[in-house]
Structure formats: structure tokens, C-alpha cells
Amino acid sequence: MAKTHRARLSARHIHSHAEEIPVKYAFVRLGLAALLAIMATVASAQEKTLRIATQNPRGHPIVLGLERFAELVEARSRGRVKVMVFPGGTLGSDEVSIAALQAGTLEMASLNSGILANQVKAFAVFDLPLLFSGDAKADSLLDGPFGRSMHESLHEKGLVGLAYYELGFRQITNSLRPIHTVADLQGLKLRVIPTPLNIDWVRALGAQAVPIPFPDVYAALETKAVDGQDNPVTVIDANRFDRVQKYLLLSRHQYNPQSVLISKKVWDGLDAAQRSMLADAARESAAFQRGRARSMEGAALESLRKHGMVVTRLPDGEARKMADLLRPVTDRYLKALPPGVVAELKRARGVSAGQ
Numbered sequence: 001m002a003k004t005h006r007a008r009l010s011a012r013h014i015h016s017h018a019e020e021i022p023v024k025y026a027f028v029r030l031g032l033a034a035l036l037a038i039m040a041t042v043a044s045a046q047e048k049t050l051r052i053a054t055q056n057p058r059g060h061p062i063v064l065g066l067e068r069f070a071e072l073v074e075a076r077s078r079g080r081v082k083v084m085v086f087p088g089g090t091l092g093s094d095e096v097s098i099a100a101l102q103a104g105t106l107e108m109a110s111l112n113s114g115i116l117a118n119q120v121k122a123f124a125v126f127d128l129p130l131l132f133s134g135d136a137k138a139d140s141l142l143d144g145p146f147g148r149s150m151h152e153s154l155h156e157k158g159l160v161g162l163a164y165y166e167l168g169f170r171q172i173t174n175s176l177r178p179i180h181t182v183a184d185l186q187g188l189k190l191r192v193i194p195t196p197l198n199i200d201w202v203r204a205l206g207a208q209a210v211p212i213p214f215p216d217v218y219a220a221l222e223t224k225a226v227d228g229q230d231n232p233v234t235v236i237d238a239n240r241f242d243r244v245q246k247y248l249l250l251s252r253h254q255y256n257p258q259s260v261l262i263s264k265k266v267w268d269g270l271d272a273a274q275r276s277m278l279a280d281a282a283r284e285s286a287a288f289q290r291g292r293a294r295s296m297e298g299a300a301l302e303s304l305r306k307h308g309m310v311v312t313r314l315p316d317g318e319a320r321k322m323a324d325l326l327r328p329v330t331d332r333y334l335k336a337l338p339p340g341v342v343a344e345l346k347r348a349r350g351v352s353a354g355q
Contacts, residue, residue, distance in 0.1 A: 048081045048274075050266070052108035053091040053100075055214045060238040061296055062110055062258060063087045065165050065289025069260070072281035081274065083108070089215035095194070102158035104265030110165055113150075113259045117195050119157045122150065122341045124333055127197045129326040132255040135294060137349070138166070142257055146348040150341075151259065160267045162282035166290045167232055167256035168297065172249040173241060174228030175221070178312050179249040182206075182321045191217055191229040201253070201329045205322065221245060232256065234293060237300035242307040250313045253326065260286070 050073075056062040063085060070083035091097060091106065094115050100106035114127030125131070132138045141147060142164040151161025172179065174188050186206035192198040194211035202209035210226050220226045221244040228245060230253070236242065260282050267275065305311060314322060334342050 047079075048270075050081065050083045050107040050262075051086055051091070052083055052110065052260075053086045053089075053097045053106060054110045055089045055094060056235065057088045057238050060087070061234055061289055061293035062165055062167065064292050065285050066110060066260075068288045069281055069285035072284060073278060076277050076281060077274070081277075093213040093215055095213065098159070101261060101263040102265075104263050106263065107266045108260070108262045110258050110260045112167060112193065113164065113257045114195060114197070115193060116154065116159075116259060117197065119159070120150075120153050122153065122337050124195070124197050125150075125337060125341065125345060126257060127193070127195060127254060128330045128333060129201050129253050130323055130330065132169075135166075135290070138255055138257065139290070141345075141348045144348055146344050149344065154259075154261070155264060158264045160262045160264050161259045162262060162279055163260045163286040165258040165260060165286055166293045167258050168234060168293055169252040170230045170232055170254040170256060171236070172228060172230045172251050172253070173236060173245040173309075174247050175224070175245050176227050176247070178247045178310050180312055180314070181318050182314070182325065188228055189226045191220055191226045197329070197333055200332075201326055204325050204329050217241075218244065230254070232297070233300040233304060234296055237303050242304050242309050246308070246310060248304060248309045248311045250311060251322070253322070 052066055052069075054062055054066060066083075066085045066087075070085055073081050073083050092100070094109070094111040095118075097106060097109040097111060098115075098119065101109055112126075113123055115123075117124035117127065132141070147164055154161055172185070172190070174190070176188065177184060179185060182205060188207045189210055190202050190207045191212045192202050192209045194213065199209040199211060210220075212220050212226070217229055218239060218241065221229065221241065228247075229241070230251075231239075231241070233248075236245070236248070262278070270278070301311070
């Protein structure tokens with residue numbers, strides 16, 4: 001009887017122990033699942049992908065700079081932050097990019113600083129005709145207090161400026177005639193960047209200004225909706241405008257920096273280390289990008305000549321006439337800018353504030 005009782009107790013113990021084993025494994029499995037979920041959440045929180053839009057095609061100096069930026073960011077973040085470059089206007093026009101940055105639906109973009117005049121009026125200063133006489137003066141102005149303060153003014157518009165790239169000095173092309181004098185520009189229908197200042201300087205030269213977003217420029221030239229346009233030679237070459245434009249005037253009438261921007265909504269979601277890393281990578285890539293832009297300018301001009309473009313320059317007397325026609329536009333826009341911006345600009349350029 002006692003043996004039978006002990007046997008029953010033993011059986012119950014074995015049965016009870018056998019039930020505990022799967023229960024313990026179940027808890028282990030749940031614990032592992034929870035741990036993996038936490039790890040995945042942490043990894044997801046640490047890994048970020050930033051898309052950056054540009055109107056320029058692959059191989060252009062702006063895109064080369066952005067690709068360098070992407071390399072620096074991935075290396076310094078040890079792969080936790082990746083930058084995807086979207087060239088050739090694939091994410092829409094500059095205006096579309098700005099709206100998306102402000103909404104936080106696009107992380108980054110590189111675009112002409114003067115276009116930002118539609119957000120902060122003072123940015124019209126970057127489209128002033130004949131503002132810069134050379135690369136060194138442009139670098140000094142953009143990398144100094146003036147350039148930094150201009151980018152800081154974008155914060156209230158939902159944008160953060162990280163660095164200035166170089167698009168370069170703009171030149172005028174057309175499909176109708178070679179330009180030897182300022183009078184040769186009269187009557188030409190020229191595509192311009194859609195800002196008031198760009199419309200006004202074209203009109204000052206006696207040409208017709210037609211505002212068109214960059215993604216639509218080639219088609220407008222091809223269909224003869226416009227006779228010409230203006231852009232740096234690297235842009236003209238990279239976009240093969242030589243196929244639809246015959247004549248190139250080396251006018252150097254305007255210098256375009258490009259602002260490398262990040263959405264403030266995205267910026268505010270980054271920690272201090274990530275912000276510092278992105279800012280440093282942007283500045284370092286800007287130095288690289290400007291070097292490439294300047295080294296590629298001569299090759300781009302030679303390429304355009306080889307593809308049949310007729311290249312001209314204005315004689316000194318005609319260049320002075322052009323400057324005289326453009327000066328009232330510059331003066332008018334300077335008067336419309338905040339006095340502090342104008343004074344700071346003149347200080348940065350070494351010009352007396354009274355001039």
C-alpha cells in the first residue's frame with residue numbers, strides 16, 4: 001500500500017515536472033522575443049536614411065559633392081546614418097523640394113541660394129549681378145559671418161543651412177545668334193530662375209524674361225518656347241544644352257552659390273552628436289565640391305566647343321555697358337534689403353558702408 005502511494009506521488013511529481021519544462025521554455029521564448037524586439041527598436045532608432053535632392057545630373061560637381069557628403073556621413077556614423085542622393089530633379093523642382101523640407105517629408109536638398117529669396121527676402125543678395133569678381137572673394141563671404149548669418153535666418157522658415165556649394169558663374173546661351181555686343185541680347189526670350197530679381201536683370205538688358213523651373217528648361221529650349229537661358233558651363237555641359245543651343249556668351253554676370261539644406265523638423269529630431277557630424281561633413285564636402293567645380297570648368301567649356309557651340313566674349317567697352325545697365329537693378333535691390341544685411345555685406349566685401 002505504501003509502495004503504491006509512493007509510486008503515485010512519484011508519478012505526479014514527474015508529471016508536474018514535465019509540465020513545468022514547456023512553461024519554462026515558453027517564458028524563455030517570450031523573453032528572447034522581447035529582447036529581440038527591444039534590440040530591433042534600438043537599432044531602428046539609431047539608423048537613419050536622409051534623402052537629398054538636387055536638380056543637377058550625375059557627374060556634375062554638385063552631385064559629386066553630395067556623394068562625397070554621403071560617404072563622409074556613412075563613415076563617421078559607422079553606417080548608422082545613410083545619405084541617398086537623388087539627382088536630376090527626380091524628386092521635383094526646387095520649389096517642390098523647399099515645400100517638402102518645410103513639411104518634413106524630404107530630409108535634405110541642395111539648391112541655388114538665391115531661390116531662397118522667396119522664403120527670406122535677404123537671399124536676393126546672392127542673385128545680385130556682378131556681386132563677385134572671383135572665387136576667392138565668394139569663398140570669403142560665404143564661409144564667414146555673413147554666410148553663416150544668412151543661413152541662420154532660415155530657421156524660422158523651417159530650414160537649416162549646413163554649407164555652401166558652388167554652382168559657379170553664369171553664362172548666357174541662345175539658339176539664334178552669336179552675342180558680340182549688349183545690343184545683340186535685345187529681344188531674346190531667355191529662361192530665368194523664377195525670382196523677381198532674375199526677371200529684372202534680363203529686362204534691363206533688353207531681353208524678355210521667361211521664368212521656368214529647371215526640370216522644364218531643356219524641353220523649353222528644344223521646342224523653341226524660349227531662345228536661350230543662363231547657367232554655368234558645367235551645368236550647360238552636364239545637361240547637354242549644346243544639343244539645343246548654338247551660341248554661348250561668357251558673360252560671368254552672376255555667381256551662384258548653392259545652399260545645402262536640411263529640414264528643421266528632421267534637424268530637431270537629431271541628437272547633438274548627429275548634428276555636429278552632419279555639419280562637419282557638409283563643410284568638408286563643400287571644400288571638396290568647390291575644388292571639383294573649378295577644376296571641371298575648363299573641361300566643360302572645351303566639351304561645349306567640341307560639340308559645336310560658338311563661344312564669344314564681350315569686348316571691354318561692351319562689358320562696361322552691360323555693367324552699367326545692370327547696376328540700377330543691383331542698387332534697387334540693395335535698397336530693398338534690410339539695412340543690417342547690406343552693411344554686413346559691404347563689410348564682408350571690404351566696401352565702405354556709405355557707397
